[in-house]
Amino acid sequence: MELGLHVDTSRGYDAAIAHAQRLGCTAMQFFSGNPKTYRVDPIDAPALERFRDARLAAGIARSVIHTSYLINLASDDPKIAKNSLRLVRNDVAVAGAGGVDFVNTHLGSYGKRDRDEGFAAVVLLLEQALDNIEPGVSLVLENSAGAGALCGGTLEELGKFVRAVGHPQLGVCLDTAHSWAAGYPIDSREGVERFVALAGEQIGLDRVKMFHFNDTQVPLGGNKDRHWHIGEGLIGFAGFRALAAHDELRDKTAILETPGEDADDARNMATIRMIFEGALT
Ligand SMILES: [Zn+2]
């Protein structure tokens, strides 16, 4: 797998690349703008091209834009749905201009609306989001922790989106902390084998483009989105070792979204790299 972490680009692209490179990343994820506003900045194509070249020169083979936290494609408020679509389309355009492989987005919450009606509305928005997507970019839907009206909490529902939209550049991102919180026991080899087999059946492993590797202390099926340091939560070394060792996941990308500061990033990257090297038992 290509391994990396979510990096802060607020100090500039070069600083973000240097940080990722120092930690041995071959992948990185970032926000294209401020993740807490609906405002979008004009696309600076030359800067994005320089960013792409600098990433590749630093050995960072895969890159991901995480869309804004404000996005709620499942909302029954037309204004929120429209603004969410605008943000996703902007990130898809930024990815095209900057040679970014994946645009990872949350789907949001159905709120009080009927789930089937909400599902159909999300399908229409995803079709529009994929309208002008450049070759080489995939839009990937991240699984949610599955609480109440949240959209995309099961492998089955994500698979239904992939089939209903039917676009070759639509994929899925499986966040390990969200999967655990949604009730998938991925803390053992058997659990991971069952989970990956189910993802293959429900979604198709070719559509599972990437993972978010986060440990968590939320109880299994607890439906809470809380990330924790790799190996220090309930998924633990056994869960990540099984994911690392899985033959069918070798060409995937995995991004850490673990909490804390630079020192925590360094420790978490070192831990996951050791797990991949088989150095931990
Ligand atoms: Zn996310």
Ligand SMILES: [Zn+2]
């Ligand atoms: Zn995530």
